[in-house]
Amino acid sequence: xxxxxxxxxxxxxxxxxxxxxxxxxxxxxxxxxxxxxxxxxxxxxxxxxxxxxxxxxxxxxxxxxxxxxxxxxxxxxxxxxxxxxxxxxxxxxxxxxxxxxxxxxxxxxxxxxxxxxxxxxxxxxxxxxxxxxxxxxxxxxxxxxxxxxxxxxxxxxxxxxxxxxxxxxxxxxxxxxxxxxxxxxxxxxxxxxxxxxxxxxxxxxxxxxxxxxxxxxxxxxxxxxxxxxxxx
Amino acid sequence: xxxxxxxxxxxxxxxxxxxxxxxxxxxxxxxxxxxxxxxxxxxxxxx
Numbered sequence: 001x002x003x004x005x006x007x008x009x010x011x012x013x014x015x016x017x018x019x020x021x022x023x024x025x026x027x028x029x030x031x032x033x034x035x036x037x038x039x040x041x042x043x044x045x046x047x048x049x050x051x052x053x054x055x056x057x058x059x060x061x062x063x064x065x066x067x068x069x070x071x072x073x074x075x076x077x078x079x080x081x082x083x084x085x086x087x088x089x090x091x092x093x094x095x096x097x098x099x100x101x102x103x104x105x106x107x108x109x110x111x112x113x114x115x116x117x118x119x120x121x122x123x124x125x126x127x128x129x130x131x132x133x134x135x136x137x138x139x140x141x142x143x144x145x146x147x148x149x150x151x152x153x154x155x156x157x158x159x160x161x162x163x164x165x166x167x168x169x170x171x172x173x174x175x176x177x178x179x180x181x182x183x184x185x186x187x188x189x190x191x192x193x194x195x196x197x198x199x200x201x202x203x204x205x206x207x208x209x210x211x212x213x214x215x216x217x218x219x220x221x222x223x224x225x226x227x228x229x230x231x232x
Numbered sequence: 233x234x235x236x237x238x239x240x241x242x243x244x245x246x247x248x249x250x251x252x253x254x255x256x257x258x259x260x261x262x263x264x265x266x267x268x269x270x271x272x273x274x275x276x277x278x279x
Contacts, residue, residue, distance in 0.1 A: 026259070032252035042248060050253035060237065060254065067234040068261075152233070204273055 070152055075164075077157040082164035083202075090173050100169075103162050111159045118155045122146045172202050234258060 033050055036043045054060050089099050121127045124141035132138045144150060234254065241251030
């Protein structure tokens, strides 16, 4: 057993770190929200004016709701992509490791780089617009592909799908591999098996607590410069 | 996105108190969602 002094010594640095770089900034932010600004100077007078402004001006609530709507869309899209991907991977057999790496390796690249990569695909002179014009489906570049809520949802889904995929894979691999498959190949029976057995077992993995990053998606700030400038 | 509004309030607009108020609201919503999701997960796992 470790001594009390050792436990204190070990736990002190992380506690100091969290206190200094997490709790203290939060406390400062909380205090600032009750202060006022006068002639460009912050006045340390406690009041609720900022909260009054926040709830009285519809623009802030509108942006907040729009952000939450985008976050919800991204969560649903990531789930729709991540769940089948995780289920496929669990049953992939010998190719499991390779498929796993294929999902993980893109995480080595910064999300900003991945975002700018999408810009070259969706831009007015991008690959997609060029392809659409080549097929004569459009005669001029389609504008809504970039700098729109659609672009934000698409790119955030691309960035966050691995973060949804990983907890589902981790959770599903514990029971899916051991679970016996229905002996019939009948599609309705297999679908029923999925609905009655697999889905209820995998719900905890798909729960919002497991999909933690999705909550932070709506606080995402780096989308505007490259993908959603016209959709603040 | 709301984070861009906060960024501009802390930056160009130099309205730190309002930016902080929005940040506090975002934080409260995030923590509430996490709390709610944990409750839901616990309920699902009990079933």
